[in-house]
Amino acid sequence: MFPTKRPEISSGSIVVSDTDGAAKSRKPDMKKRRRKTRQSPFKLPDSHSIFLQSLNESRDRKEEMRKFLALPIDEKTTHAARMMAKLRKELQERVEEEEKEEEEEEEEEEEEEVKEGEKMKNLKEIKSRTVVLKQTPGRHELKMAMMKRENFTKDSKHDFISMERQKAVLELSLMTKRSEILRMDKAIAKEEGQLRQLEKIIERDNLSFEEFLRENEKKSVEARTFFEREAKSKQEKNAQIKRLTAEIGTVKSELGKFEEILIDYKRYEELLFELSPPEWQEAQKTKAFKANVLTDGDVLDEQNRETEESAIRNGKCKPEVGFYKCGCIRYLSIVYYLQ
Structure with a gap:
């Protein structure tokens, strides 16, 4: 019985060791790939990558301007709207990438769990084939603590990834809000300057208008006094004209009487001269x-x-x-x- 069981144990141990080695070799490869795909946001890039990034950004801007100029007039938007759309698109792409990474990580974790389950099954088979040992209560507690620690590390990794994602999103939104606040502060300062200039202009116009009103009132008073004086002089002249016309009428009537008397005198003169x-x-x-x-x-x-x-x-x-x-x-x- 014993010779037949030992080769089975050795074969099972070999299988388990192979699966463990494959899982261990795959894990560092996955970690390396993740590090290559996702860099730390707190690490500064080198000058060469910055230069390439600036070239890429300038090329992207030129391409974007070319596409924008080729658009019809009804589809064109402002620079702020384009930038917001671009940022929204980048955020959406980043979120999609992160979701894909999460899905890949979940798939990898599921694969790891499946592999660990297979490993545990193999271990159980090996243990069932080997001499069954009684598990003490202390060993069972140690095993439960190890499982809880593994679950805790997985949860902490997920929490750390989600926190990093939220942090990046919040930093980006904070940058956009700060730029918007600066732009609004500049616009407010400009509007306040224009408002002060308009207040000065209004104050100067009010002073000139008050001076014009004073001059107009003064001229109206002078015109009123002149009108009253002219009206009084006109009344006096009209009264004098009436008086003179009355005197002229009396003089004309008396002149007519004297002309009649003169005619009579001339007639008497002629009569006397003839006599x-x-x-x-x-x-x-x-x-x-x-x-x-x-x-x-x-x-x-x-x-x-x-x-x-x-x-x-x-x-x-x-x-x-x-x-x-x-x-x-x-x-x-x-x-x-x-x-």
């Missing part, structure tokens, strides 16, 4: 006597007329009195001429 004797008429025709009488009469008439006109202008004598005196003087001259 005079012919000798006297011949005597009156002499040039010397006639010239002396006419010059004396004209001089007297002119002097009397000037005195009367000056008296009338000064208001010392009435017009009818002047005309009456003129008529009397002319009548006396006619009588003197007839004598």
Whole structure:
């Protein structure tokens, strides 16, 4: 019985050792691949990679600008919208990559669990084939503690990966929010500067408008006083015009009366001249006597007329009195001429 069992044990041990070696050799390969695919965000790249990254970014920008210029006008957007779409796309790609990595890790973990299960089954088979030993309570507790530690390390790895992912997303959102805050601060400062300039302009306009109102009020007061003065002077002139027109009417009526009297006097003169004797008429025709009488009469008439006109202008004598005196003087001259 013993020789038949020992080769089985040895073969089982060989199988287990082979599976353990394969699993152990696969684990470092997977770890190396993960390290190659995912680098630490806290590690600075070298200058060559930075230069290549800048070249790639410039090429991507040129390609993006070329695509943007080729788009129709209704599909074009602003630079901020494009950047936000680009960031959103990068975040989505990063999340998808992380989800794929998580799925791959889960698949790998499932494979590892399956392999560990197979390993445990093989161990159980080996242990069943070997001498069955009684498990003490202390050994059972140690085994449970080891299993709990493995589960804890797996959970801690998942938590660390999720925390790193959240940290990267939060840092990116923080960077975008900081840039947006800086842009908004610049826009607010610009708007505040424009607002201060507008306030100065409004204040200057208010001062000029108040000065204009004061000048306008002053001019309106001056215009009101001038209008009142002109209205008063106009009323006085209208009253004076009415008074003068009344005086002109009275003078015209008196002048008409005096003209009628003058016509009567002329008629009397002609009548008296016709009734005079012919000798006297011949005597009156002499040039010397006639010239002396006419010059004396004209001089007297002119002097009397000037005195009367000056008296009338000064208001010392009435017009009818002047005309009456003129008529009397002319009548006396006619009588003197007839004598």
